[in-house]
Amino acid sequence: MSRPIAFVNARLADPASGLDVAGGLLVRDGRIIDLGPSVFAAGLPDAEIVDCGGRVLAPGLVDLKVSTGEPGDEHRETIASAGRAAAAGGVTTIALQPDTTPPVDDPALVEYIARAPCTVRALPMAALTQGLRGEAMSEMALLAGAGAVAFTDGDRTVANTRVMRRALAYAATFDLLVAVHCEDPFLAEGGAMNEGETATRLGLPGIPAAAEAIIVERDIRLAEITGARLHIAQVSTAASLDAIARAKARGLPVTCAVSAAHLALNENDVGTYLTFRKLSPPLRSDDDRRAMAKAVEDGLIDAIVSSHDPQAPDTKRQPFAQAAFGGAGLETLLPVALTPFHDGRLSLCEALAKVTCDPARILRLADGTGTLARGARADLCLFDPGAPRSIRREDLLSRSKNTPFEGLHFQGRVWRSYVAGRLAHESPP
Numbered sequence: 001m002s003r004p005i006a007f008v009n010a011r012l013a014d015p016a017s018g019l020d021v022a023g024g025l026l027v028r029d030g031r032i033i034d035l036g037p038s039v040f041a042a043g044l045p046d047a048e049i050v051d052c053g054g055r056v057l058a059p060g061l062v063d064l065k066v067s068t069g070e071p072g073d074e075h076r077e078t079i080a081s082a083g084r085a086a087a088a089g090g091v092t093t094i095a096l097q098p099d100t101t102p103p104v105d106d107p108a109l110v111e112y113i114a115r116a117p118c119t120v121r122a123l124p125m126a127a128l129t130q131g132l133r134g135e136a137m138s139e140m141a142l143l144a145g146a147g148a149v150a151f152t153d154g155d156r157t158v159a160n161t162r163v164m165r166r167a168l169a170y171a172a173t174f175d176l177l178v179a180v181h182c183e184d185p186f187l188a189e190g191g192a193m194n195e196g197e198t199a200t201r202l203g204l205p206g207i208p209a210a211a212e213a214i215i216v217e218r219d220i221r222l223a224e225i226t227g228a229r230l231h232i233a234q235v236s237t238a239a240s241l242d243a244i245a246r247a248k249a250r251g252l253p254v255t256c257a258v259s260a261a262h263l264a265l266n267e268n269d270v271g272t273y274l275t276f277r278k279l280s281p282p283l284r285s286d287d288d289r290r291a292m293a294k295a296v297e298d299g300l301i302d303a304i305v306s307s308h309d310p311q312a313p314d315t316k317r318q319p320f321a322q323a324a325f326g327g328a329g330l331e332t333l334l335p336v337a338l339t340p341f342h343d344g345r346l347s348l349c350e351a352l353a354k355v356t357c358d359p360a361r362i363l364r365l366a367d368g369t370g371t372l373a374r375g376a377r378a379d380l381c382l383f384d385p386g387a388p389r390s391i392r393r394e395d396l397l398s399r400s401k402n403t404p405f406e407g408l409h410f411q412g413r414v415w416r417s418y419v420a421g422r423l424a425h426e427s428p429p
Helices: 079-088 107-116 142-145 161-173 197-202 211-224 238-249 260-264 284-297 330-337 348-353 357-363
Strands: 005-014 019-028 031-036 050-052 056-059 060-065 093-095 121-124 177-180 229-232 254-259 301-303 380-390 409-419 422-426
Touching: 005 380, 019 229, 019 348, 050 056, 056 348, 056 357, 056 409, 060 079, 060 254, 060 301, 060 330, 060 357, 060 409, 079 093, 079 121, 079 409, 079 422, 093 330, 093 409, 107 121, 107 142, 142 161, 161 177, 161 211, 161 229, 211 229, 238 254, 238 260, 238 284, 254 284, 260 284, 260 330, 301 330, 301 357, 330 380, 330 409
Parallel strands: 005 050, 005 056, 060 093, 093 121, 177 229, 229 254, 254 301
Antiparallel strands: 005 019, 019 031, 056 380, 380 409, 409 422
């Protein structure tokens, strides 16, 4: 039994209900007991008092796409170090990808990840196919029974259409979520960045935008004939958005997410061969980037993810074509997600929904995650939305510090984060 916590002088922002008022919130035993503008009108209870100083008190962020190196490549990132980085970024729930060594395709590994020490709540995703090889589907029912919240092959596409159909049909039988990376591996093979004028000028092999749209179209068709819940883990091209819009118009159970990097950066930001900005999918044209931002504002894109995929320094300090794909993103998700709010294109609650209640809805988390509802888990993010933030790699808590946002400036700084009512991170005021 923990001591109650009374948050006072806060700006309460609950994207699920649209609540955005000055007020307070009471937490007891890891749950939200009460909240609102007059919750402490009769006086403060016997509790730990947290004066929020007018800062925003919102649900903790839910990140649908996080990779670590554990097990197998702990030098990149451990579950524990990812948890510390997540808490520093206001992220209180992370969905971990199965692309580890060995891959998470065994119930014992699912249980290992679910029980690993972590500052935040870590939810294991399991492999869609055995060994992530794309040749035979995994034992999804057993993996779900062990605690897997979704099934994916990480940043690998299941190239065999028959295998993909069978996996989706099996997932539909048990109403399991399948998250897919959409990139035709044959068209993308050997590519280093987005195909186009910039790649030609830099002398780098390109990955065509069509490589993504082709697989998006394929997997939507397969989801339609199988009835499976399909989540497109990252979308980066306008052509893919067109296919997703048509699928949603037909009432198909299709959702999608975009990474923070693909909202804030484009292919020109590769600049002088900056390998920290070599990502999968690659940074696209600015027309595609603006299409992503518009789709977030219109509600076509369901969630924003960090796509946290830290890489060891020796794999990034290579010629661009040989450098590893991936970047650290947990600590920069919130300020990027707040950009449309600062630009006046979305309200605060509308912007926060893409990193709180909407991703929680995709995972069907039934404990109030992503909301400030009474009885919900007290996963909370306390932040100053207007505080300036300069991204410096030396400030990051992630074990690998290859952020694509190095040197860029945003607004939004986390002061404290709480996981089930427990203080998980505190920055200087």
